Amino acid sequence: MSFKAIRRFAAIAGFAVATLAGGIQAGTADDWPNQQITFVVALGPGGSADRTARLVAQRMQDELGVPIRVVNQEGGGGHVGHSYFLNMPDDGTFFLASSIHPYISNAILELDAEYSLDDFAFVNGQWTDIDLFAMNKDLPYGSLDEFMKAAKENPGKMKISVVPGSTGYINTLLVLEAYGMSEDDVNIVTYESGSAARTAAAGGQVDLTVLGADGTVPIAEYIKPLAVAGDDRLPEWDAPTVNEALEPLGVKVPSLVGSMRGIAAHASFKEKYPERFEKFAAAYKAALADADFAADLKKQKIGAEWLGPERTTQIITSNFDILKRFQEEK
Structure with a gap:
């Protein structure tokens, strides 16, 4: 075989390998998650939000098939943890598992946070103080x-x-x-x-x-x-x-709920990877639907409610408007 033929063969082989690799990568896009996930708790260790996140992480590992670690980033009434989370990759390797309300809203209203509610895709408010x-x-x-x-x-x-x-x-x-x-x-x-x-x-x-x-x-x-x-x-x-x-x-007042422990994703994660977001939400819902797990949570005085993304977002958004009104009146 001539040198020219050898070069042509190598080029064709290289193209085939690249195409195959690309096909494998494309084919595994729906295999998410395929690496460790991190839950960020924006409050200190040992509290209700931290305990909830760690128990949910242990159970959701079984649903998603990958390890889930929990890290605490406390400070500023949750502001430090929110900022840390938003600066992490938005590919589904990081989620905010914390008291997602009213801490995010308060940081926006009282600390002039650079983020807004629109930067978060709320998955579920699992346990809310009334x-x-x-x-x-x-x-x-x-x-x-x-x-x-x-x-x-x-x-x-x-x-x-x-x-x-x-x-x-x-x-x-x-x-x-x-x-x-x-x-x-x-x-x-x-x-x-x-x-x-x-x-x-x-x-x-x-x-x-x-x-x-x-x-x-x-x-x-x-x-x-x-x-x-x-x-x-x-x-x-x-x-x-x-x-x-x-x-x-003959009057009514709006319902303002207390601390809501749950999970949020990056809004950009939901936008770019809607299938991954739905897969994560389904795994979270399945974990809470497990009767044994729900019973374990109840023993530790932790709720296991499934509100879902739409209802959770609705509550946080409407409550934000209430908090904003009273903040402006101070």
């Missing part, structure tokens, strides 16, 4: 309506405990607005921790507390539930929703 209006059990009022009317008749007398900047605080303001009142008409007492705010209500130092319902369970014998700040009643509490409680007024 605020509970809980009154000291020794008070004579039988409903939220009775309590608020008494507060209106006695300006500045009723003491309400909240955590500064919490959804409980804003839910309190929303109910006060419904009764034509402002925070100046009651005595709002702030505590740096939910535990302290609840203890104050249980011990009678304040009349009412507005905080996450799950965290109020330990003091159930010392308080009387008046309403839950959500769209649905909670099985653990014999109390109506806030809007059910407000029916005598």
Whole structure:
């Protein structure tokens, strides 16, 4: 064979190898994931968001067939972790598994974050705190309506405990607005921790507390539930929703939910790889649908709800508008 023929053969062979390699690469595009995935928790280790992320990561490894590691990037009320996540590759190797609300919204509104809600593709809000209006059990009022009317008749007398900047605080303001009142008409007492705010209500130092319902369970014998700040009643509490409680007024207030633990992807990941996004969402849904896994989560007081991308995004977006209004009024 001549040298020219050998060169021609080598060129043809090289083209064939390249074509084959390209075909293999194209053929494996739908085999995602084929490498380790990282869950970024934008809060510290040991908290509810961290525990949720680690348990979900362990279970989703079985669904996706690749290892999932969890890293914590805390600081700035979640802002550090959000920024870290958004700077990671958007090919489906990184997901934000954290308290996706209201931390992202608060960072945007209060810290002038360079990102927006549109930079995230929310997959699911798995476990959401719903605020509970809980009154000291020794008070004579039988409903939220009775309590608020008494507060209106006695300006500045009723003491309400909240955590500064919490959804409980804003839910309190929303109910006060419904009764034509402002925070100046009651005595709002702030505590740096939910535990302290609840203890104050249980011990009678304040009349009412507005905080996450799950965290109020330990003091159930010392308080009387008046309403839950959500769209649905909670099985653990014999109390109506806030809007059910407000029916005598003929008005409604928007539902502002508390901390929502869940997972978000890069918005660009969903746009560029819609099949991968759907595959991840399906794996997440399947994990939560596993009865044994859901039971394990329940034992650790962790929720296993599947809202899905559309409903999760709707809640976060509508809540953002509420948070924005109160931020602008400060």
